[in-house]
Amino acid sequence: MALAETVLRKVHKLGLVPKLIKLIPLISFLFALASVSWLLVLPMDGFYRDTYISENALMPAQATSYFRESEWNHVRGFRTALQGIEDKAIPERNQIVEGWLQQYGLKTAYHKNNRGDDTLYAIMHAPRGEDTEAIVLTAPWSTSEGSYNVGGIATAVALLRYFKKMSIWSKNIILVLPEDGHVALRSWVEAYHTSLDETAGSIEAALVIEYGSASDHFDFYEVVYEGLNGQLPNLDLMNTINLIGYHENIGYSIQGTTRDELQKRTYSTRLRTLLKGILNLALVGLKKKTPGNEAFSGWQIQAVTVRAKGVDGPSDVTQFGRIIDSTFRSVNNLLEKFHQSFFFYLMLSPDNFVSIGTYLPAAVLLAVAYVLSSLGCLVINEVQAKFIAQSAYKILTIFIFVELGCLMLAKTLPLFVLGSDDDESVAALILYGFTVLTFASFVLSIKNQWIPKKYRMDKSLTFCLIALALFLISLLLTALLIVNFALAFLIGLAALPLTFIQPLVTTSNLKLLSESPKEKRKDLLSYLVNDGNSKRLKIGLCLLVSSPFFIIYIIGNLFVDESKGALILMKGLLTSWDELQCWTWFIVILGWFSAWSTVALSCIFGDFEIDSVESKMKKE
Amino acid sequence: MKDVSRVCLIGALIRLIIPTVLPDLPFWFSSVVELSSPITSFKSLYEAFFYLEHDINPYDGGINHHPPLLVMVMNMIYEYVPVPLRFIVFNALYTFVDLVIAWQLVLINRWYNEYKTKKNGAPVKGFDDSLIVSFYLFNPLIILTNLSHSTSVFSIFFFTETLVQLLVKKNLARSMLCMGVTTYLSVRYVYLIIPVLALAYSIQREPKAVYFQGPSLFVASFAFLILASFTLTASWEFIESCYFVVIFYKKIKPNLGLWWYIFTEMFDFFTPFYTGMFNIYSFCFIIPITLRLFEYQGSGKKHIGDCFLAVVACALWLSFTNPYSTLSDLGFALSLIPIFKGTVLPHCKYLLIIGLTLLVCLLLSPIFYYCWIVLGNGNSNFFYSISLIWGIIHGLILNDLLWAFLTHDYIKTNDVKPESAASIRLTQI
Incomplete structure (x- = not known):
């Protein structure tokens, strides 16, 4: 107790708290990095165990x-x-x-x-x-x-x-x-x-x-x-x-x-087996075969x-x-x-395995990374508790609407596939629908000046929503990390770009503040390099690559089937609950997709312009 | 006022509509370990109705652990209300009780702020009525408890009534009668008589009335109810089923508390010793907590102590040591804490950490239970780890509250200026 007190006093004296708050995005990213490196360390000698007959x-x-x-x-x-x-x-x-x-x-x-x-x-x-x-x-x-x-x-x-x-x-x-x-x-x-x-x-x-x-x-x-x-x-x-x-x-x-590699036991074979195992465990039931x-x-x-x-x-x-x-x-x-x-x-x-106690920290670290960046969204932008209390109604309404919408999708979409004679093309249609939605969000989040002013949310509300979405993902990871480690880890990794949005906004706004306004050039390259636009583009990209349906394309085409992988996965997701009682679809759509949609909505309707908090930060 | 009625309306609708639309929900929730224990389960109450309907002694078979009078009163709804309406009447009853409790909390909150203002000589401003009501009615733990139709709602009701009679109505006798009913409904509340008497003394300052009449009335009312139950059932069996089951921990079933794991692992001949130990443990911290928070005039005519905080801290302690722990105990204690907004609460430092831990605990507990019981790939240690976190949460809250109280007392006794009060950091020497 005394030691803790001493440390706390020291922290207080040195004024570490505000410094640490500024570093939250970095710390959060380091946690995510540590999570991945934890897995990479496991196949090294001394970190895994040999199998044995216990009974x-x-x-x-x-x-x-x-x-x-x-x-x-x-x-x-x-x-x-x-x-x-x-x-x-x-x-x-x-x-x-x-x-x-x-x-x-x-x-x-x-x-x-x-x-x-x-x-x-x-x-x-x-x-x-x-x-x-x-x-x-x-x-x-x-x-x-x-x-x-x-x-x-x-x-x-x-x-x-x-x-x-x-x-x-x-x-x-x-x-x-x-x-x-x-x-x-x-x-x-x-x-x-x-x-x-x-x-x-x-x-x-x-x-x-x-x-x-x-x-x-x-x-x-x-x-x-x-x-x-x-x-x-x-x-x-x-x-x-x-x-x-x-x-x-x-x-x-x-x-x-x-x-050829049956007898081979090297770092690379172990790592490959480990990663394939995680991927296969996460995709169980989604492939027809x-x-x-x-x-x-x-x-x-x-x-x-x-x-x-x-x-x-x-x-x-x-x-x-x-x-x-x-x-x-x-x-x-x-x-x-x-x-x-x-x-x-x-x-x-x-002959080698790692048990839950050894690999679990990887998922825990990832969950902590999300909690941290969720907190960071609120703390760095100095969202006041009072504001949260006042706009709790608004935040909850938006969130409940998104969640209800996702619930409706989760319940009805499988029915379309199961009820039709040509389930393949219905699944394809649904996949294309989601793809279009993802790209639309991507474009709109870049070009959000198209949205009329009166529909815009103010900056604090935007960051509250993003914080809520990130917190939701961390809860999802916490819930899954024991029961379905592979899925938790995969979702946590795939949705990680969502945590970059807030630091991207803050750093580029600070950069904009420090630069003197330059003459605008007309060519494309400088348009992109211009910080105001590149900020938007980066946010859009973060949104795009963390979308569940983007990941379905990646995983499907890389690991399942070269041409039809995404379609197979999509159909598997839609039908696996009814056919096998596999709940991956619900986790993806109610957990991941709903959080993603909340972030997407806040990127499209939200406000990322420079505000007084950032000006103050610059001065400091 | 408008806000309060709006909050009450929404809170009531949640409690009324959800179980009316899904009539199986209370029964389903009664089987969820986090929400109801053998002692408070609505399902077992229903079983008792069934026994009564068929002229069987409701305490046969060891299912029912509800006191006879409660069974009889509730049975009236079961017996006289036609089937389709029966559930709605039950839902309405539970909703009504929760609304009344919320209103009682408002009264207590108003009293507390007024009382502290008078004693401290400086205005103490707490939360608005509407917020106090929201903290109770929208507390997810309380909502779930209510939806599970757990009978602990009635104990909470009579306990808050005890406080209201004592503090707001200034009527010690009626308060003690209510305390007797509370203890009759849920025997572990008997421990709270100690902080409640201390509280009574701090507002009345009549040692004879408080320390002699109070306990006598309490014992008399409790004894009366026991005798009435005896006359109704014509046997002493209910004592065994309602009270000894709790005291001797006879129904070992997994729950959020800390008891079950130890008693399942233990050799039978150790059980009496540890039952004794655990019971002493439940009790032995009540007196020190009460003493430490006892109100008196300190040096320089400063009013020190907070007996109401003692009641809340003891309630938390009882939730911590409850052999049949459910969400309702902690939920109730948590709903009382906002009352300290004007005094202790601003000095609490770990609220965020406690909130997150509680959230994780509530999230993982059904999952771990599922892993253990349904999937079979987890084991009892998984679920017990949640019990431990549950205990840690209680410890954190108690720790935070008591430390905040010390800070608050220090600020008061040393006349720390409000500007520096926010940044003050105390150290334990």
Whole structure:
């Protein structure tokens, strides 16, 4: 206490407070910079941790798997039969597979999802145990790449046949054969917990398998683990699969690591995995090609997708089966739900991770940066508390109108897409609409002399609104930073230019004050260089690059699809709530877009001219 | 006056229209841990109505923890009002109670400023009536509490009535009767009798009346209500359900308070010891706070102390140590703080920090609870961290208020000029 008091007195004596207030924009930017550098530091040696099995009961790769040569024949047999029925409709294929499963003594049932093809599932009741817990094996008819999952389904059926012969199971095993890993699977999972008649207890873990070729061999396997709304499977499950693959001597890949770099562990590979992981976690559910594991999110189920990569290579299909078998054996050992290891982590490589305590400061720093710059907007421009109290009504009205407008958009736009036959072009139309809106705000914020004087807001009100919007973003980040770190970080980073607006205004106004009025030249360059105009242009640019829809274009075209990425993302945003209960759309439109709109409105209607506060600042 | 009625109108409309349009909302809010505890939940009150309807003892099954008289009175609405109107009548009742509380706060505020002006010899100017009403009616914590139809609203009502009777109406007897009712409704308010008596003494200066008649009346009214409840229910079961559940912390359920985590983690044979400790802890700071803020004539005939602040500080302390902590306790204490605008409040330094911390706490608490209970990827430590922040907020407010009080007292006793009063910085030696 005494030390704090001494420090406070010192601060007071030296007059640091006013000095610090002037530096708020810089401090805020430094916080944002620190946030990014924090992430960049994580892949360095000594900052991350090696993965380990935390739950000893799992005992991965301890049991010998007998899914070997003789089972290979069964896989081949099923595969040949499945290849023969590739052209048939899914209900017919289901019927044939159902015949096989029934022949092996499994109970089969259908989930009618009212979206076309029904989902076949089969339950193998545990010979031991209490019949209250289950493990799910899912093999979608088509893989996330769109190919016929012939290898996956053949392996799955052969595995069930093989499981049925063993008496060691203490958890029920469910095989699900949805049409794909998207809506069909999600609706099955939902129905399992709400309306299905044939169930087999609470699902502890789920594996989605993809083996999209008819080849006997594959190169390495990839695990996809991102769940919806920032959820991740327990790290123990990931480690189990990794360790099993290690004992089988198969290459293990996450975040799209290629064959050549499977064994590579350098700073750059770790950083790439980290950044890709953040991006993928933020975009879960928005792409049409979903791997399927995210369908299990929200029901306390640990789910991953295991995908065989390559059509020839050192590994054979029974090894793929053995990974599944061994993982099931491990999960079968569990006496409690997965709880030991981490639920919040970022992977740096299959064997390295950072846990929440280590990476969280990155998001916290970012949230603090927004709070600071929000405060800076008010303090630097000397907005009085009295003024805020007086115009609270005005501020709140504008803000509530923006928020209500966004709420309306958030609710109605998905309906247009879902209700139309040609959802692609409706989504495109909506995207273009928002793009036009973004550019209109950009142009209007530069050319705000077009707005009649009587609609202008005064400067204090403008900065109050900007401060409110920035504060809203910081609250959004705070709310998200645990639940969905990736999304919080991405939004925080993308919207960062919004915090530059206030310092831009102040510095260029101060600069204008110090310059003697020069003769105006007519050519374009000097027009742009002229501080009054360049200030406006910079503000407009800040607004443009922090718009959610600008970012959709950037992310979509760079990381999703070269030509149609933005459209895919937009459609994903609009439909993902109804199809998968992914709330990214609401966060983007109610949090980010509403804050952006508030800033845009204040840039268009606001006043950024030189005022007495800045003249006073100049004199000082 | 016009402003006050306008504010009241908007506040009333919020409380009346929202639950009327969404009749499920109070029940849904009654299940939210931040808003209602087993002790104050409207859902369990409703359960009691159901029991009564079917001639079952309302204290069977351990769901209902509301005192019998409250159940009976509320049951009249349930029994005699036809179904479609029933909810509207409940909404109207809760709205009405909140409006009355807001008005009581206005009366208390007027008294406080008048009283302090007289004692200090210099005019003390507080907030306008309309602002005091807004601070209560638009306090989000209070709005949420009201929308959840938490029965703590009634305890708050009777407690403010205690203060109004004491301070505005100058009627100690009626005030003590109200205090008895408050304690009957929510037993932890019993601790507040100490600062309230100190307050009574500071305005009446009649030791016999205050220290003898006051407590006797209080005990008598409380005992009367208990006996009346006994005659109504013909058993002592309600004592166990309404009071022992609170004192011995028998319903361990996660909430914003600091108790639940420790008691879930603990071996059973330690429980009696720690229940005792926690109860002593709830109580033991009441007396020092009251003593420190006790009003007396200092040297140079200066009036020192602020017993009303003692009441507020003790209310905050009780909110801090409440085993079944909800937003309503802090919300009520926060609505009382603006009354000190003319004296202590200008010296508070951490209001912004407290506000931000509270905001973050309120934002994260439902999220962490969701992570723990629904998603399963968080655990109880997540939610308990919010309980800790909740505690820190109380500590900060208390600290800030008391320090501000010391500053205020220093300025008064040392005749610091108003110009330098703003920049004065005290240090603890």
